[in-house]
Amino acid sequence: MDEGEREIFRHILRKAAAFSGVNVLTYAILSNHFHVLLDVPEQPVLDDAELLRRVAALYGPATAGLY
Secondary structure (H helix, E strand, O other), X not given: OOHHHXXXXXXXXXXXXXXXXXXXXXXXXXXXOEEEEEEOOOOOOOOHHHXXXXXXXXXXXHHHOOX
């Protein structure tokens, strides 16, 4: 895995963490797999605004306006 692929992975990891509400404490990217240590906080009930914020974090701000 080259540095460009690692950066793409990190970008996807950040987006997925923002969408799911977890905190990435650390990660390791190896040649054929990865390890991630997460903190999963107690999740509040999501209101519409928070759900749209998370959708925008995952798919981009323009997508949240579609819902």
